[in-house]
Amino acid sequence: MNGLVNLLSRRRFLTTLVLVSGSVLGGVGYQALFSPDWRKIAERMVTLLERHDIARQIGKRYVELDSAVAHLTLEQLTESLLKAIKLNANAWSDATPEKSLVLFSNKLREDFVLENIVKIDGWILSETEARLCALLHKVLV
Template sequence: MKFHFSTTRRQLSKKILVLFSSGSVLSACDFFTKTTTDEVIKTLTGLLRHDQMAIKLGQIYLKTNPQLQLLDAIQLANRILQKVDLSLETISATELTSMTESLKRRIHDDFSNDSVVTIEGWLLSQTETELCALYFLSSNA
């Protein structure tokens, strides 16, 4: 499955300006190992097994959730990342690595906090269901 989302030239110039104006060498180094959007989405959906089943689940979830239908894959990925205090705009390679664990924790936290949805009789975490929806959207992008 291929993804074709990347940072635009305009966004790139803006970020370089922000980074150098902050004067942080460390941040600048981190920036140069910056990830692309498709890498992030791939990592997110990589948490799920069984592509077709996950996509089907995402499709069912989107059908029953009109609010999410308004989002595209990038917006949904951002929404998921925000749950672990990250964003597509700024996520670094290091953060991408740790994101997986944060999301797993977040999913288990969803079950602690009753942030769950029911789909086809299954009780699932809100976050993991959004991952399925992301899988569906990105596979159709």
């Protein structure tokens, strides 16, 4: 059984995972996507995560713990996240940063209501936020 020391170290592991501000997202640029470039969508989506080092650790751990997520391709994972917030690729490209954040925020809330959660090293996270982290891991691999 892990003690408090390990618990604290895990806390640090999650410490600085925050979302970037809208201005950073805005800097990515928005162009309508006539045929989805999933890597490009994924790269834009993970800009929601500011501290990539921390988020990637979560994502890596999630992939290690969940073989179903591990086997998803980058395209499949990206598409599943878009479905989660009920957008298609074109709508995503048109969405403002603020709208993207609100959509994900609402989805996170819904996950906690419906108990769509994952447990990673003692943390209870929404499935969607864990998948975002997993996406980052896959983008950077």
